[in-house]
Amino acid sequence: MTSVASSAVNNNNSNVTDAKRHKSSSTANAAFGAGAGLNIKTAEIPEGKTVEDYQRVYNEIATKISEHLDYDHGDGYFGQLVRNAWHASGTYAVADNSGGSYYGSMIFEPEEFDFQNKGTSIARSFLTSIHVQNPWISRGDLWTLGGVAGVQECNGPKIKWRPGRVDDNTGTKAAPSGRIPDGEGDARYVRDFFSRMGFNDRETVALIGAHVLGRCHTHVSGYDGPWGDDSNNFTNDFYERLVGKWHLKNWDGRKQYEDDDTNLYMMLPSDMALKEDSNFYKYVQEYAKDVDLWFKDFADAYSKLLEKGIEFPEDNKPIEFKTLHEQTVPS
Numbered sequence: 001m002t003s004v005a006s007s008a009v010n011n012n013n014s015n016v017t018d019a020k021r022h023k024s025s026s027t028a029n030a031a032f033g034a035g036a037g038l039n040i041k042t043a044e045i046p047e048g049k050t051v052e053d054y055q056r057v058y059n060e061i062a063t064k065i066s067e068h069l070d071y072d073h074g075d076g077y078f079g080q081l082v083r084n085a086w087h088a089s090g091t092y093a094v095a096d097n098s099g100g101s102y103y104g105s106m107i108f109e110p111e112e113f114d115f116q117n118k119g120t121s122i123a124r125s126f127l128t129s130i131h132v133q134n135p136w137i138s139r140g141d142l143w144t145l146g147g148v149a150g151v152q153e154c155n156g157p158k159i160k161w162r163p164g165r166v167d168d169n170t171g172t173k174a175a176p177s178g179r180i181p182d183g184e185g186d187a188r189y190v191r192d193f194f195s196r197m198g199f200n201d202r203e204t205v206a207l208i209g210a211h212v213l214g215r216c217h218t219h220v221s222g223y224d225g226p227w228g229d230d231s232n233n234f235t236n237d238f239y240e241r242l243v244g245k246w247h248l249k250n251w252d253g254r255k256q257y258e259d260d261d262t263n264l265y266m267m268l269p270s271d272m273a274l275k276e277d278s279n280f281y282k283y284v285q286e287y288a289k290d291v292d293l294w295f296k297d298f299a300d301a302y303s304k305l306l307e308k309g310i311e312f313p314e315d316n317k318p319i320e321f322k323t324l325h326e327q328t329v330p331s
């Protein structure tokens with residue numbers, strides 16, 4: 001494992017031990033302006049853990065990713081990890097502050113068996129050996145940190161991340177089924193899901209560009225194939241392709257689209273919805289032209305997604321992890 005000198009960690013809060021354990025007491029709730037006071041979830045950093053401890057876990061995940069680059073037609077584990085973190089967090093409902101990544105509830109029914117969560121256990125199994133090495137980290141922290149490493153290790157933007165999710169092991173916090181969208185949905189459907197989580201149209205379009213990574217599997221979702229040829233490389237290829245020409249795929253599987261140029265790549269109906277709706281489409285066009293703009297918007301929205309529903313005490317400052325590459329190449 002690559003060791004990280006504390007000076008190598010790019011964070012203005014180089015020691016989070018100062019952050020005391022915060023209980024979900026009424027005082028804590030009042031201190032963080034808990035709104036209607038529903039389903040309060042306050043981040044609690046395990047005693048004595050520092051930014052360096054989290055960077056070490058990041059490095060273990062990144063190292064394991066680098067050891068399995070051939071996985072799934074050469075996609076590696078980037079996409080799996082990014083999807084798992086999104087599904088762990090995307091159950092959030094702004095109306096009652098329920099769901100989200102805080103409790104690490106995706107291993108409990110009904111959430112575990114929600115059809116949309118099929119396949120996400122691959123990423124969680126991938127992370128098991130790292131959890132065994134670091135039993136102090138909560139599931140929610142590990143899964144969301146996996147998403148951060150998934151983006152950053154394949155050339156994506158820096159995703160600011162804060163620790164302190166707390167496991168619930170009673171199983172009573174599992175999200176109801178149906179909180180993660182299906183690929184069949186149209187623009188209204190997509191907008192409804194993302195506004196339930198508290199995202200606007202711009203953020204919605206920015207998030208779905210993660211479909212540059214990985215692929216669909218018939219044995220998981222019924223859909224088939226990658227969105228493009230950058231499935232292990234974080235680029236704005238998803239938008240560049242989406243603005244191109246597509247037709248319905250002629251097969252006996254679920255309704256999906258394939259590109260006119262090569263017939264090699266796919267789009268879900270819910271991806272095409274971003275093209276069909278003019279307010280979504282203006283962002284698709286912007287991101288197709290400007291990768292830096294997309295990186296910035298994606299980084300903000302993904303970080304927000306991973307933290308949905310969680311109150312972070314003042315002294316729990318966002319961590320920006322160094323990639324493995326940054327730690328090995330002299331600056």
Ligand code: HEM
Binds near residue numbers: 119
């Ligand atoms: C309307 C919203 C969305 C729908 C309907 C949707 C649907 C899907 C489906 C059907 C798959 C294929 C699963 C499989 O067959 O293995 C998939 C994969 C994936 N999704 Fe989404 N998704 C949505 C939004 C997002 C968001 C917001 C992210 C991340 C920010 C994301 C990241 C991914 C990634 C990286 C994969 C590839 C996983 C792999 O390679 O196994 N998706 N999505």
